[in-house]
Amino acid sequence: MRKIPVPMKVLSAALLPVIFYSCGSKVTDLEPTPPAPKPPVYEIPKTPQDTLAFIYSRTLGLDSTAVKAMDENNLLVDGDMTLPKSTLAQMFSTFPLVEAKDSSKTIKSPYVVNNYRVFKIGYHPGQTAPGVESALYSAIAHWNGILILNGAEFNFMAYSDPGPSDIMFYTSSYLLLDVPFVVSLPTSTGQPGASITLNTTYLQVHNITKDQLVSAMVHALGHILGLQHSDRKMTSYYDAGNIGDLESVMHANFPQGPHTKMFSKGDTAMVKRLFPAPKWPVQSAGQIKDLVGIEMTAGNATLYYTKDGKVVRGTWNNAVGPMTTYEGRTDIPNTEIAEIACSGANRFYAYFTNGWYMNGEMYKLGNNPIDGYIQAHPVPGQSMATFIGTTVKKDNDDCYYWYSDGTYSVGRSGYWAQYSYGNTFTVPTGKKISDIKAIASDDEGRFYFWYKDNTVSRSASLNHSNPEGPVAVKIN
Structure with missing residues (x-):
């Protein structure tokens, strides 16, 4: 190993403590020199609040200086x-x-x-x-x-x-x-x-x-x-x-x-x-034709709403999953709900057969405000009697409405023709428009048609061209 020359000044400084101790002290009196204390990471707390801030920062695994007075x-x-x-x-x-x-x-x-x-x-x-x-x-x-x-x-x-x-x-x-x-x-x-x-x-x-x-x-x-x-x-x-x-x-x-x-x-x-999942029982939503609405939330979870106040969290082709209850209006039975839609921020809209609607939460459909009730304005020439399904596009909250004459409109929750109407759509071979029970859209912008015979199709197009399916929906 090659020797490294040591400068004289450095050598003298290193030997100075040895010379001092050998001249002025006995070996038996010597004690190890304690290391120089390191500067504290956090200033010694001066007040109870400072002490709490110190404890809070250490509890979170932060450097103590990460908690400071803002005002x-x-x-x-x-x-x-x-x-x-x-x-x-x-x-x-x-x-x-x-x-x-x-x-x-x-x-x-x-x-x-x-x-x-x-x-x-x-x-x-x-x-x-x-x-x-x-x-x-x-x-x-x-x-x-x-x-x-x-x-x-x-x-x-x-x-x-x-x-x-x-x-x-x-x-x-x-x-x-x-x-x-x-x-x-x-x-x-x-x-x-x-x-x-x-x-x-x-x-x-x-x-x-x-x-x-x-x-x-x-x-x-x-x-x-x-x-x-x-x-x-x-x-x-x-x-x-x-x-x-x-x-x-x-x-x-x-x-x-x-x-x-x-x-x-x-x-x-x-x-x-x-945020552990609730321990809800896993059950089936039953026949698609008997539901009041189907909608997809953020994350593409699919919610199946039953007439008796139950809702099942499943997937687009599986109506079996954790089941809990939901609330509608206090003065109108859930059987009068015609369809349910969900915005990108999970605001839910429930449309009634009488042409009115309410908006609220996933399991409290009428909670903004409580029992709030708003009249919808369908497309000219259309009504709730010709309405077959609705959904909300997740990236811009545009609302889409489909009708029994093979057309759809684009608007807002209250004004169904605000942007356009009279657009045409199709259904897969072997299906009729009257077979549609509910409609939804996912995070990727695909549109889903659920049919009364427990099948579902999906397409990337609003007019439902070149669809995938229909495929069977698991109901038991």
Whole structure:
């Protein structure tokens, strides 16, 4: 091994402590020199709130400096999440402990949902930048897709009326924060964070695409539920299943990266662990001809609604699955429902044989407002007597209506001919238009016709040309 020459100054400095001890001390009096203390990662807490912030950061597996004061009343967590100082103490006493399904760990979780419900996101129409509203709906559809597909017990829904909202969408300018959104974390009661705020400064500085904006909004919705960045420390007590996952939507740099898909395997595992599927009995929806409506949600889960108030979650060719109940109007029986449609953000529309409709949630069809009732305006020359099916295109919320004379129209939920009408469609060989019982569309823009003989066909075209099928629907 080649010797490396040592400069005299370095050698002298290294020998100086030895010379000092040999001249002034006995060997028996010597003790090892303690190493120089490392600078603390976090400044010693000065107040009870600082101490709580320290504990909170360590519980989440964050560097302690990741929790800072944002203003007099709020903490800024990891750059893009806010937490009221007043709720910090309560959170530690109310976080439930949840046993992970696929490990022996327990999870300190503020966002476990024990009963099905919808988290309503309110916004003020006209007060958002161009493209932001549609990005919000796309982000909601992505979340609902993974939640509903994996049997989660809630979904998101957007409302232009902020009145009934659980979460408000705001727009503001944060000059000192280089993040697209600032969101609030869940409260001490386990409800989702109360606000999502779009940082207009970020949009002005960065020329981001619509896909990046949608990705950033998906990330923000995760924080609303309480999810932290997936690149936090592996030793975190707060383990949601996607720790260390570079492709997770909750990675700190996710919106900036080139991602080909929205949710990773780690994110799917996280959803299954933290939002476990309800233990509903698996049953059949029965004969297609006896249903009141069929619709597909985000994630392409297919819901089969029965006349006796049941709904089965299945697939496009399988009407057997977890069954629960749904609510319609209190003064009109469900047997009077003619069809059901679902928007990209999982807002459901139920149309009655009398020409009126209501909108609401997946299992509470008349909940916006409760028992709300609106008169529909069909195409000139058409009526509920000639109406055979409806659906909503998931990417733009255009509503489509099909009629017994072989035509369809494009409009909105109340005005069926707002965009066009008189367009023609076809059915597969061997089928008649009168055989159609229900119509739906999926996330990929395909259209489905279910027939009274328990078969279904699908096509990429509105006129249902070149369809796949008909194929049998499993009903038992």
